[in-house]
Amino acid sequence: MTWFIKGADLLGQGRTDIAIANGRIVAVGSDAEQPKGAELIDADGLVALPGLVDIHTHLREPGGEDAETIESGSQCAAAGGFTAVLAMANTDPVTDTVQKAEWIYARGQLSAYADVFPVGAVTKGLEGKELAELGLMARSKAKVRFFSDDGRCVDNAKVMRRALDYVKAFDGVIAQHAQDPYLAPHPGACCHEGELSGRLGLMGWPGVAEDVIVARDVMLARMTGSRLHVCHVSTAGSVDVIRWAKSLGVPVTAEATPHHLLLTTDLVATYDSVYKVNPPLRPAEDVEALRAAVADGTIDAVATDHAPHPAHAKQHDFPLAAFGMLGLETAVPIISDVMVRSGLMSWADVALAMSARPARIARLEGHGRSVAVGEPANIVLIDPEAEVVVDASVTHSRSRNNPYDGRTFRGRVMTTLLRGVPTVLEGRLQ
Numbered sequence: 216m217t218w219f220i221k222g223a224d225l226l227g228q229g230r231t232d233i234a235i236a237n238g239r240i241v242a243v244g245s246d247a248e249q250p251k252g253a254e255l256i257d258a259d260g261l262v263a264l265p266g267l268v269d270i271h272t273h274l275r276e277p278g279g280e281d282a283e284t285i286e287s288g289s290q291c292a293a294a295g296g297f298t299a300v301l302a303m304a305n306t307d308p309v310t311d312t313v314q315k316a317e318w319i320y321a322r323g324q325l326s327a328y329a330d331v332f333p334v335g336a337v338t339k340g341l342e343g344k345e346l347a348e349l350g351l352m353a354r355s356k357a358k359v360r361f362f363s364d365d366g367r368c369v370d371n372a373k374v375m376r377r378a379l380d381y382v383k384a385f386d387g388v389i390a391q392h393a394q395d396p397y398l399a400p401h402p403g404a405c406c407h408e409g410e411l412s413g414r415l416g417l418m419g420w421p422g423v424a425e426d427v428i429v430a431r432d433v434m435l436a437r438m439t440g441s442r443l444h445v446c447h448v449s450t451a452g453s454v455d456v457i458r459w460a461k462s463l464g465v466p467v468t469a470e471a472t473p474h475h476l477l478l479t480t481d482l483v484a485t486y487d488s489v490y491k492v493n494p495p496l497r498p499a500e501d502v503e504a505l506r507a508a509v510a511d512g513t514i515d516a517v518a519t520d521h522a523p524h525p526a527h528a529k530q531h532d533f534p535l536a537a538f539g540m541l542g543l544e545t546a547v548p549i550i551s552d553v554m555v556r557s558g559l560m561s562w563a564d565v566a567l568a569m570s571a572r573p574a575r576i577a578r579l580e581g582h583g584r585s586v587a588v589g590e591p592a593n594i595v596l597i598d599p600e601a602e603v604v605v606d607a608s609v610t611h612s613r614s615r616n617n618p619y620d621g622r623t624f625r626g627r628v629m630t631t632l633l634r635g636v637p638t639v640l641e642g643r644l645q
């Protein structure tokens with residue numbers, strides 16, 4: 216298939232045409248020639264970015280297919296402008312062996328809406344004790360480089376040290392869900408510890424429970440020289456530690472979620488479990504610090520932590536409901552509003568935070584590349600002016616736990632191309 220994207224605003228830096236043939240970009244520029252027989256995509260007024268890469272999704276398959284499958288999750292990804300996602304290891308069974316990693320990789324290849332790469336568990340069964348098959352998963356067909364016990368914290372410093380040491384040989388990264396189990400017990404601690412948690416009588420999850428693990432882990436990364444990635448940073452304290460660690464040259468990277476960049480803990484006063492997420496929503500001061508850190512690159516990447524749950528898992532009192540929110544389909548509208556329209560970031564910055572850097576962190580080949588001749592044609596076209604009114608019932612997900620229901624954003628994904636094949640065209644899944 217050949218395509219000719221006409222008049223796109225590439226990275227928000229100026230109009231250009233993009234010609235695509237056989238899955239690759241064959242011409243870029245205002246004088247690019249339309250290949251013979253090419254289908255035209257009118258991109259007037261649309262911003263073109265490289266296909267987005269999400270290093271933090273929960274696709275729930277195997278074991279949680281009532282919430283999401285690799286296929287439905289990859290449809291959400293495509294609809295959200297993503298061409299690649301990393302599927303977290305906390306499935307049932309846990310992705311802690313070569314066989315399980317290769318199974319997810321193979322299923323991802325069949326889904327075709329986005330490339331799905333398995334995250335390998337750091338420890339067997341996410342139990343925090345014995346290391347999983349890290350080296351074997353790295354050498355498998357799935358070429359796993361990104362390891363995480365996400366959902367659980369690798370709380371034992373000796374295990375964390377060993378994991379960091381181990382992945383160095385194959386340039387892997389350990390992605391930590393930073394939550395000290397004594398300061399913020401899981402699953403008891405259910406919302407930010409503060410005046411509100413006290414008033415509602417909910418067990419608080421203090422920000423310092425994140426900060427202390429991040430601080431510990433950057434010291435371990437400094438000692439081992441291995442790569443550490445901090446998942447879903449939620450506190451100003453973690454930002455301070457990461458900024459300091461980077462100033463010393465410690466090999467640490469970090470991500471923030473759209474929900475932590477937008478929503479604040481006072482929403483928990485509604486007692487609506489759609490606002491229950493781990494780490495919890497934080498006060499406005501933390502949100503401000505996260506925005507500044509994403510804008511200046513201290514936090515390298517935006518990642519969704521897309522966490523689908525069936526209705527019954529959320530239909531409990533706040534303390535007992537499941538943690539997590541949908542995120543893939545709403546990431547672009549939120550980042551467009553919160554980071555771009557606010558003037559904190561340019562679209563070129565968004566391309567770094569949502570494509571180039573996450574692909575680099577996970578060592579993905581063929582994603583996060585520039586929109587340039589010879590590169591795989593992974594491209595997203597965004598209408599920065601189009602209004603998006605979120606309706607939780609309209610989704611490609613099997614779940615509906617969308618905290619933005621009824622909210623309006625501006626910035627809509629119109630077209631997603633995966634290696635030159637449209638997965639979304641004119642806002643519609645193909």
Ligand SMILES: [Zn+2]
Pocket residue numbers: 365366367392446447493494
């Ligand atoms: Zn997590």
